[in-house]
Amino acid sequence: xxxxxxxxxxxxxxxxxxxxxxxxxxxxxxxxxxxxxxxxxxxxxxxxxxxxxxxxxxxxxxxxxxxxxxxxxxxxxxxxxxxxxxxxxxxxxxxxxxxxxxxxxxxxxxxxxxxxxxxxxxxxxxxxxxxxxxxxxxxxxxxxxxxxxxxxxxxxxxxxxxxxxxxxxxxxxxxxxxxxxxxxxxxxxxxxxxxxxxxxxxxxxxxxxxxxxxxxxxxxxxxxxxxxxxxxxxxxxxxxxxxxxxxxxxxxxxxxxxxxxxxxxxxxxxxxxxxxxxxxxxxxxxxxxxxxxxxxxxxxxxxxxxxxxxxxxxxxxxxxxxxxxxxxxxxxxxxxxxxxxxxxxxxxxxxxxxxxxxxxxxxxxxxxxxxxxxxxxxxxxxxxxxxxxxxxxxxxxxxxxxxxxxxxxxxxxxxxxxxxxxxx
Numbered sequence: 001x002x003x004x005x006x007x008x009x010x011x012x013x014x015x016x017x018x019x020x021x022x023x024x025x026x027x028x029x030x031x032x033x034x035x036x037x038x039x040x041x042x043x044x045x046x047x048x049x050x051x052x053x054x055x056x057x058x059x060x061x062x063x064x065x066x067x068x069x070x071x072x073x074x075x076x077x078x079x080x081x082x083x084x085x086x087x088x089x090x091x092x093x094x095x096x097x098x099x100x101x102x103x104x105x106x107x108x109x110x111x112x113x114x115x116x117x118x119x120x121x122x123x124x125x126x127x128x129x130x131x132x133x134x135x136x137x138x139x140x141x142x143x144x145x146x147x148x149x150x151x152x153x154x155x156x157x158x159x160x161x162x163x164x165x166x167x168x169x170x171x172x173x174x175x176x177x178x179x180x181x182x183x184x185x186x187x188x189x190x191x192x193x194x195x196x197x198x199x200x201x202x203x204x205x206x207x208x209x210x211x212x213x214x215x216x217x218x219x220x221x222x223x224x225x226x227x228x229x230x231x232x233x234x235x236x237x238x239x240x241x242x243x244x245x246x247x248x249x250x251x252x253x254x255x256x257x258x259x260x261x262x263x264x265x266x267x268x269x270x271x272x273x274x275x276x277x278x279x280x281x282x283x284x285x286x287x288x289x290x291x292x293x294x295x296x297x298x299x300x301x302x303x304x305x306x307x308x309x310x311x312x313x314x315x316x317x318x319x320x321x322x323x324x325x326x327x328x329x330x331x332x333x334x335x336x337x338x339x340x341x342x343x344x345x346x347x348x349x350x351x352x353x354x355x356x357x358x359x360x361x362x363x364x365x366x367x368x369x370x371x372x373x374x375x376x377x378x379x380x381x382x383x384x385x386x387x388x389x390x391x392x393x394x395x396x397x398x399x400x401x402x403x404x405x406x407x408x409x410x411x412x413x414x415x416x417x418x419x420x421x422x423x424x
Contacts, residue, residue, distance in 0.1 A: 073099025126371030153194030182338025239263030
């Protein structure tokens with residue numbers, strides 16, 4: 001039989017399964033309450049408005065919608081995106097935009113464009129597993145930077161120290177990958193000071209910043225802060241920030257449409273990369289979303305989504321406080337937006353091993369180790385609060401707290417029934 005391993009490319013052999021996607025297969029039984037996926041709440045989907053927008057496309061320009069399109073993206077959609085970003089203080093022209101098949105395609109394009117085998121990307125430790133997958137698939141590596149105890153961005157001392165050590169060791173570092181708004185998996189939001197400091201660090205060291213912003217608009221507490229892309233425009237305007245956006249978390253994930261904002265020469269290179277991937281993003285979806293955006297209803301939708309997620313986030317935090325064991329070494333983040341929070345358990349608890357016990361109790365989470373490139377921490381987990389309803393949140397947290405309490409009790413009881421070697 002043909003040995004496929006011997007003919008797969010090095011890139012193919014370096015690909016890794018998504019831990020989250022594999023875990024979701026375990027949680028398909030209806031009785032399992034899953035906090036694992038990054039799924040938006042279906043009751044936020046504007047079904048009738050989107051149906052009407054689709055009908056307008058078929059009524060006015062069906063043949064264009066069913067034909068190939070340009071790689072750069074539909075002009076009407078790009079015009080609407082320019083208005084959408086201008087409302088947030090970001091200045092764009094058509095040459096600053098590339099429409100992509102949601103942000104995961106954009107994440108795959110970054111290492112494809114910038115990394116040679118063995119090159120490094122600076123990223124948070126932990127960081128989004130989809131970004132790690134993309135980097136690995138092009139034989140790249142991650143220089144992980146821990147977050148500060150204040151949960152307001154990178155530990156800047158560690159950033160300087162680890163970057164200097166990497167440079168001394170001859171490592172080639174190509175860009176910085178960050179999710180400043182409600183980071184996946186932790187849910188933390190970078191402070192304005194840390195955003196400015198990272199931009200200054202990138203200027204000083206001639207590094208690109210890839211700013212992933214899938215949840216930026218989903219802020220339900222606190223004050224909106226400028227994106228790093230926007231801060232660059234306000235500062236030296238070097239164009240060293242690439243911003244990745246998507247409709248998946250602010251409208252519907254099934255559309256599979258996102259956009260990249262960058263300076264024109266970077267966009268031009270990304271267009272070439274995309275041509276080899278899929279020629280163009282789904283033309284009907286682009287025209288459909290453009291029709292919807294023209295109504296202006298997305299702003300009310302985002303407000304409704306934020307109200308929905310605020311209530312669920314607050315309820316999940318309330319249930320954690322009610323049911324989880326009260327310990328100094330059992331903590332969770334309290335995000336101001338996004339879809340996730342991050343739980344840190346006592347160091348001796350391995351959430352990789354515990355997941356099977358949790359699934360047996362009909363509750364699921366994502367293991368924290370999935371979000372590390374190397375030297376993973378095993379005592380953490382990510383919970384999603386956007387998808388489940390309040391009743392499911394309470395029951396699911398009760399079940400999860402029961403599993404955690406059992407792990408703590410087992411540790412406190414110590415080893416039992418062990419036979420010791422003679423003479424010891």
